[in-house]
Amino acid sequence: MNTENVTIDLIEDAAERLTGLAVRTPLLESAQLNEALGMRLFFKPECLQRTGSFKFRGAYTKLSRIAPDKRKCGVVAYSSGNHAQGVAAAAQQLGMHATIVMPSDAPRIKIDNTRGYGADIVLYERHSEDRQAIAEEIAGRNGSIIVPPFDDIDIISGQGTVGLEIARQADYANIGVDEVLCPVGGGGLLSGVATALKSKLPMTRIWCAEPAGYDDVVRSLAAGSRIAIEPGAASICDAIVTPQPGSITFEIMKRLVSGGFAVSDHAVMNAVAALFDRLKLVVEPGGAAAFAALVQQRERFAGKTIVVVLSGGNVDRAAFSTYLDRADDLEGALTGQTQEP
Structure with a gap:
């Protein structure tokens, strides 16, 4: 099954195909993080998905x-x-x-x-x-x-079921979602999520996050055309280090995504540690990029209801331990008073 465009019908077809196979990941909320950041915050933990990612x-x-x-x-x-x-x-x-x-x-x-x-x-x-x-x-x-x-149209529509679930879960719980933040590499997840959300929750704004040095989507959205960055920059976010957004995905993102933010490795480590401390989730660096961006932009999103997509949790034990050891204390990580080198 394939068409020239990613549609909500294709995403809903994907959801039917995935019934009983993919995990319908929950929306998680932490009262402590809400208070610390001054907003109502939900997490979509695709780190709990089959194979550990979306x-x-x-x-x-x-x-x-x-x-x-x-x-x-x-x-x-x-x-x-x-x-x-x-x-x-x-x-x-x-x-x-x-x-x-x-x-x-x-x-x-x-x-x-x-x-x-x-x-x-x-x-x-x-x-x-x-x-x-x-x-x-x-x-x-x-x-x-x-x-x-x-x-790829089929890939994007499958990833879009993350957004479809967010919309359905928010409707069921009577939650009005103001903004959604999502990690981005080539854009399959982001473009699919944006397509589903704009169909079901048209007033919700969608934002993306990617690692500094690999912020090709952020730059491309700002410029209005695809921009390629020189590969070779160091980043712990191995899951989302792509040099250029896809041609199909960018056309979708350009229409539906409000913008994005680049985050440092240290900010990502802080996000990984905070998610472990407060939600007891193991999230890989790339999967935590959107939460790192939210903390970085906390004043912009203050007082709103936000959903953050945690896209994956496949991280080596030794690397995860290192990230926890190198992160700031929780108060510093959430207030921006960090010891970033």
Whole structure:
């Protein structure tokens, strides 16, 4: 199933396909964080999703829309880890073979989990090899179908079920949502969430967050056209370090997203630690970027009702421990009185 545009009908179709397979993640609220930040704050914890991130939603939607007679040659995807796991798990559910092209420096937990779902893994060097070219060579040799990480109608509509759930949950609980903040890499999640929310909650404004040095979406939204940044900057947010927004996703984001914010690694560490301290959630750095942005912009959002999407929780144990150790104390992290280097 595919059309030229991402529509609410496509997102609702994806939600039906995912029924009983994807976790309907809750909206979580912390009275302590509300008081500390001066707003009513809800979190959509996709770190609790199947495979540990929102990526399963889009991957399963994409694979389930492949005609059964075209599934025999399998699929191939390229990913730093979360899309890899989503595609591998979706392929396992549908009885398809999956090959995943992953960077050799991807977090070990993401490589191990992807392999655990039955996928074959091809490692490449992030700074010297072209992952898309490698995937295309494999697909050409095996007749496999390429599953892009974000710039695809089926992928976007699957990720959009996050926004659809937010709208339905807010309606059920009679919550008026003023703003939604979402992490962004290539834009699959953000464009899908924005499409669903603007259909169901047209007055809600959507914002994005990405790491400093990889703030291509923030810059592109400000400029009104796609901007590419030079890759190579250091960031702990490995899940969302993309050099340029997708062509499909950007056209959606340009219409529906109000803007975005770049956040430092230290701000992200503080967000990771605060989410662990107050909500007892394990959130990976990229998954916590939107909360880091909210804290950074707390005066802008004061007094409003906000939903923050926590997009994933796949982080190595040693790295997570390091982030907790290097973060500021909770009061400093939430008031902006940080010890950022």
